[in-house]
Amino acid sequence: MLVQDTGLQARVKALQKGDHVSVVVGGQDNQRLLQSLTVRTVSVGRGERVLALMISAAVVFAAALILTLLHPFKLIVGEDGRYSNSKFQMALWWEPPLPRTCQRSGSGFFISEETSLAV
Numbered sequence: 001m002l003v004q005d006t007g008l009q010a011r012v013k014a015l016q017k018g019d020h021v022s023v024v025v026g027g028q029d030n031q032r033l034l035q036s037l038t039v040r041t042v043s044v045g046r047g048e049r050v051l052a053l054m055i056s057a058a059v060v061f062a063a064a065l066i067l068t069l070l071h072p073f074k075l076i077v078g079e080d081g082r083y084s085n086s087k088f089q090m091a092l093w094w095e096p097p098l099p100r101t102c103q104r105s106g107s108g109f110f111i112s113e114e115t116s117l118a119v
Contacts, residue, residue, distance in 0.1 A: 003034045021038065021039055075091045
């Protein structure tokens with residue numbers, strides 16, 4: 001396929017694996033010529049994102065229940081029977097991300113506006 005337009009050449013070079021594109025191809029004498037290129041975007045609604053996060057959290061919690069024989073707090077309790085900061089942090093790291101982000105301020109943490117997820 002030939003690309004003669006320099007603007008299209010730059011857009012083709014900028015494509016990445018997984019991009020969905022729509023193209024218009026024309027040509028003469030057995031040569032295919034790229035005439036236009038449009039990158040398609042997919043929008044994901046708020047409800048779909050929340051549902052995906054809830055399902056992933058449920059799957060992680062179910063796995064924790066199964067692996068700890070119905071005692072998920074074993075994941076954050078240390079050898080001495082007290083809650084362990086490091087085990088709690090590890091358990092949080094394996095949880096799915098929340099739709100809001102926590103950011104550190106001078107005196108503590110605050111919840112920022114909802115972030116958009118990359119598609």
